[in-house]
Amino acid sequence: DGASSLDLSTLTRQTGFTGLDYGFVNTASTRSAITYIDGGQGILRYRGYPIEELAEHSTFLEVAWLLIYGELPTADQLGEFDEKIRRHTLLHEDLKRFFSALPHTAHPMAVLSSAVAALSTYYEDSSDPHDPDHVELTTVRLLAKLPVIAAYAHKKSIGQAFLYPDNSLDFVSNFLRLNFGNMAEPYVVDPTLAKALDRLLILHEDHEQNASTSTVRLVGSTGANLYSSISAGIQALSGPLHGGANEAVLQMLAKIRDSGEGVGRFVERVKRKEDGVKLMGFGHRVYKNYDPRAKIVKQSADAVLEALGVNDPLLDIAKELEQFALEDEYFKERRLYPNVDFYTGVIYKAMGFPTRMFTVLFAIGRLPGWIAHWREMNLDPQTKIGRPQQLYTGEPERHYPR
Ligand code: ACO
Numbered sequence: 001d002g003a004s005s006l007d008l009s010t011l012t013r014q015t016g017f018t019g020l021d022y023g024f025v026n027t028a029s030t031r032s033a034i035t036y037i038d039g040g041q042g043i044l045r046y047r048g049y050p051i052e053e054l055a056e057h058s059t060f061l062e063v064a065w066l067l068i069y070g071e072l073p074t075a076d077q078l079g080e081f082d083e084k085i086r087r088h089t090l091l092h093e094d095l096k097r098f099f100s101a102l103p104h105t106a107h108p109m110a111v112l113s114s115a116v117a118a119l120s121t122y123y124e125d126s127s128d129p130h131d132p133d134h135v136e137l138t139t140v141r142l143l144a145k146l147p148v149i150a151a152y153a154h155k156k157s158i159g160q161a162f163l164y165p166d167n168s169l170d171f172v173s174n175f176l177r178l179n180f181g182n183m184a185e186p187y188v189v190d191p192t193l194a195k196a197l198d199r200l201l202i203l204h205e206d207h208e209q210n211a212s213t214s215t216v217r218l219v220g221s222t223g224a225n226l227y228s229s230i231s232a233g234i235q236a237l238s239g240p241l242h243g244g245a246n247e248a249v250l251q252m253l254a255k256i257r258d259s260g261e262g263v264g265r266f267v268e269r270v271k272r273k274e275d276g277v278k279l280m281g282f283g284h285r286v287y288k289n290y291d292p293r294a295k296i297v298k299q300s301a302d303a304v305l306e307a308l309g310v311n312d313p314l315l316d317i318a319k320e321l322e323q324f325a326l327e328d329e330y331f332k333e334r335r336l337y338p339n340v341d342f343y344t345g346v347i348y349k350a351m352g353f354p355t356r357m358f359t360v361l362f363a364i365g366r367l368p369g370w371i372a373h374w375r376e377m378n379l380d381p382q383t384k385i386g387r388p389q390q391l392y393t394g395e396p397e398r399h400y401p402r
Contacts, residue, residue: 025285026094028209029386030217034067034372035208042289046206047071055296060201061085061171064143064368067206068375081140082171089165089174091152092122099156108153108360111245114375115149115232116142120227129225130378138226139371146367147171150360151178157356172198175364180352192307193351196300197288197361200344203293204365206372212237216370217377218386226374233370234363240280243341243362249281250345252269255315256321263320271330279325281342283334291389293340310350 005028021027038047044051047066054063065073065081073081085217098118103113123141127134152162159181165174173189176197181187183306207213215236220229237243256266270279284291301315322338325331341362348358377383 006396008113012389016198016392018391020391021369023285024209024214025388029214029382030209030377031382032208032367032376033070033374034205034376037208037286039284039286039288042287042292043294044207044292051203051292052296055199055202058202058321060198060205060365061143063202063205066366067372068139084140085144085171086167086174088141088150089167091145091148093124095119096152096162099152099162102156104156104159104183105234106153106157108150108157108240109234109238109363111153112146112150112360113155113231113238115153116146116234117144117231120225120231124225124227130223133227133367135378139375142226142230142371147175147177147364150357150364151175153360154179154357155355170194174199190308191303196304196307196347197351199300200347200361201302201341203363204362205295206366207370210255211239211242212366213373214371215374220374220377221383221386226371229374230367230370233366237363237366238359243359243366245280245339246345246358246362247316247355249373250314250349252280253317253346254320256317257313263317263324267321267324267328271328277283279336280333281345282325282331282338283336284339287339288335290337291339294338294342295342297340297347299339300349304347308350311344312350315343315346318343323345378380 008017008019008027012044019027034047036048037043044052046063048068049066049072052166055064058066061082062073062078065078080251090338095118097113098115099111102114112147119141123138129135155162155178163183166177167174169177169189174193176189176194177187209217212233216229216233219232220226240248250302256263267279269277303317322342325336331337344362345355345358349355353361
């Protein structure tokens with residue numbers, strides 16, 4: 001479309017040309033109208049709206065609507081959407097028993113992905129997964145049920161009973177209660193905590209063709225249903241180079257604290273690439289400037305910890321580490337800056353979530369983006385099954401010895 005892009009599929013058809021592009025650094029797999037990123041300038045917009053404005057003024061569900069339907073909802077549309085999501089929070093009782101078949105040591109991301117795959121066994125029978133009404137219902141079901149599944153994965157890991165959702169509560173408050181409430185006493189939602197979590201979820205809602213979204217699109221391009229595609233996206237998100245980085249950051253900060261090694265020496269080891277050690281939460285394929293989401297998270301980290309009455313030395317280590325890295329030639333040359341995962345873990349920890357739940361929170365945040373991309377792909381007449389090429393490097397033809 002622009003002077004800097006080339007339709008490679010036409011070129012391939014006409015000339016047989018195959019480009020080699022490890023990690024898809026160059027190749028666009030689709031056109032998309034959902035999210036705009038300028039990595040050099042550190043700009044992120046959902047449907048044209050700057051992330052800073054949405055984080056300041058909007059809510060998770062409003063942004064979900066924006067991503068999925070393309071415009072901000074009217075008050076009536078948002079109210080109806082919210083209401084529908086509240087009505088679909090219950091899980092089938094049999095699905096609740098599914099959790100007891102899994103070990104309590106299971107990683108919550110594995111539980112989340114398995115349970116979402118299992119959801120399709122309840123809802124994808126004879127209906128066409130691409131029928132518009134069915135897609136609407138699946139959208140609502142996923143948004144309503146993923147937080148409940150996530151909270152049950154948490155409860156299972158700590159051996160506590162699952163609570164039924166309380167649909168008088170808003171999306172985030174309901175989720176907090178399901179995680180931190182118990183059968184014995186009423187749970188009072190802390191509005192500071194709810195607001196802070198809602199904002200973090202907004203920051204994660206979409207990020208164009210990242211690894212998990214591309215996975216959702218690739219799986220969906222085969223005609224697979226939305227549950228299967230999202231389940232695969234959750235697995236892709238779990239890796240430490242992607243969403244799993246928020247968990248890895250906290251482990252790294254705790255290691256620096258416990259080893260007494262000091263931030264300076266740790267950074268030296270990173271620069272020497274000793275044992276492949278990386279500064280987790282730093283660097284990004286697209287951002288060669290400060291990740292705008294990280295800027296917002298960093299700004300709110302102090303405020304949230306103070307409001308929650310938490311004083312965490314890991315936040316001080318994180319800040320010292322960032323300062324060290326930003327002044328160092330190694331990081332400057334490679335244009336490595338904190339990404340969204342660098343400070344989120346410290347906040348999630350202050351909220352009371354165990355480290356293994358951090359990437360699950362990311363998945364809840366990213367769900368609207370995944371859904372929006374799956375739907376956009378299925379409405380695009382140019383969509384084809386995703387099928388990368390390869391350059392074969394193996395043996396030439398040879399014959400089986402007789
Ligand atoms: N710490 C130290 N060095 C790094 C880091 C890091 N976090 N990230 C990149 N580098 C170095 C690489 O070693 C490489 O150095 P070299 O030129 O000497 O070989 C150079 O910077 C370029 O890095 P690439 O690996 O080519 O960058 P790529 O775009 O492929 O990777 C990635 C991006 C995966 C995010 C990488 O920066 C990384 O591993 N970061 C840590 C994990 C992380 O925080 N992931 C979350 C990403 S955000 C998200 O998914 C939500």
